[in-house]
Amino acid sequence: MSESNENTMPGWINPDDAPELDDYWFDHADHSRNGELVRRGRPVGASKTSTTIRLDTDVLEAFRKEGPGWQTRMNLALREWLANRQAA
Numbered sequence: 001m002s003e004s005n006e007n008t009m010p011g012w013i014n015p016d017d018a019p020e021l022d023d024y025w026f027d028h029a030d031h032s033r034n035g036e037l038v039r040r041g042r043p044v045g046a047s048k049t050s051t052t053i054r055l056d057t058d059v060l061e062a063f064r065k066e067g068p069g070w071q072t073r074m075n076l077a078l079r080e081w082l083a084n085r086q087a088a
Contacts, residue, residue, distance in 0.1 A: 063077075
């Protein structure tokens with residue numbers, strides 16, 4: 001049986017020591033795609049709002065089963081529904 005070596009054990013890292021991810025951090029962050037630097041700072045684009053919403057389980061599962069990007073697809077479906085509603 002192998003013994004644990006204190007020299008290879010990571011030291012305690014207190015999560016309270018982590019820096020706060022504030023607006024300054026995001027404004028100066030690097031953004032890369034496929035390992036290549038795209039730009040520095042907060043991504044440019046339409047602003048998003050974080051929210052909590054209750055959905056029927058079958059509706060949520062239908063979007064999630066398509067894999068990553070389900071939230072974007074759900075947003076597009078809601079946008080399409082809104083456009084159709086406004087056109088009527």
